[in-house]
Amino acid sequence: MSFTLAIVGRPNVGKSTLFNRLVGRRLALVDDQPGVTRDLREGEAKLGDLKFTVIDSAGLEEATDDSLQGRMRRLTEHAVEMADVCLFLVDARAGVTPTDEVFAEILRKKNANVILAANKAEGNAADAGVIDAWGLGLGEPIRLSAEHGEGLNDLYEHLRPLS
Ligand code: GDP
Ligand code: MG
Numbered sequence: 001m002s003f004t005l006a007i008v009g010r011p012n013v014g015k016s017t018l019f020n021r022l023v024g025r026r027l028a029l030v031d032d033q034p035g036v037t038r039d040l041r042e043g044e045a046k047l048g049d050l051k052f053t054v055i056d057s058a059g060l061e062e063a064t065d066d067s068l069q070g071r072m073r074r075l076t077e078h079a080v081e082m083a084d085v086c087l088f089l090v091d092a093r094a095g096v097t098p099t100d101e102v103f104a105e106i107l108r109k110k111n112a113n114v115i116l117a118a119n120k121a122e123g124n125a126a127d128a129g130v131i132d133a134w135g136l137g138l139g140e141p142i143r144l145s146a147e148h149g150e151g152l153n154d155l156y157e158h159l160r161p162l163s
Contacts, residue, residue: 003162004053005045006083008076008107010099013089014119018146019056022047039075040082048156050163055079069102076106085113085162087155088138092118092129096136104136115158117142122150 007015023043045054057075080086088107090100107114116138118130122145133141142158144151 001163002052003084003159004055004082005159006055006057006079006086007089008057008079008086009089009103010072010097013091014144014146015056015089016041016058018087018089018119018144019043019054019058021146021149021152022054039071040079047152047159050156050159052159052163055082072103073106076103077110080107080110080112083112085115085159087115087117088136089117089119089144090129090133090136090141092121092126092133092141092143094120095129095132100136104138107138114138115142115155116140117144117151117155119144119146121145122148 007018009015019041022045024046039058041056041058043054043056045052057072057079086107088103090096116133116136118126118133118141120126121130121143126143130141130143142151142154144155
């Protein structure tokens with residue numbers, strides 16, 4: 001049985017970097033339907049022996065400050081509804097921001113099945129941010145570096161029970 005993973009989180013935390021790493025060249029489709037699905041990128045991911053569908057909320061990059069709250073809420077809610085599990089990324093170098101708290105609240109309200117990950121966690125500069133992420137109340141954050149491919153074993157261990 002396969003499952004669908006949605007990568008969620010505020011802009012610039014590294015969602016698309018992780019999506020690209022998980023999908024490699026196996027990008028299945030870029031949805032050009034109108035509305036919110038246009039901004040969700042879907043691909044076939046591979047991680048070790050796991051194969052699953054991954055969703056990236058790709059539309060958040062261009063959101064202006066004014067439109068960000070509403071758009072990211074709709075996009076994230078939509079992604080949560082499509083997914084069996086959400087990988088909630090925060091930026092370990094930036095620490096937890098008020099916008100991260102908004103996302104945490106959306107995920108709680110939707111009763112989403114959440115795996116928390118502190119991305120950009122390569123090196124010591126990220127230690128404080130990883131500890132900060134515990135404060136979201138979503139359990140132990142996975143230390144991840146999407147750019148350097150670190151922490152993928154931990155991610156694998158969290159996803160394996162779903163397959
Ligand atoms: P998104 O807006 O959440 O999709 O974030 P992106 O994937 O576009 O990444 C935003 C920025 O963070 C880019 O400059 C990436 O190169 C950088 N980035 C992503 N992952 C990492 C990481 O693991 N470590 C560091 N240091 N930078 C990263
Ligand atoms: Mg992106």
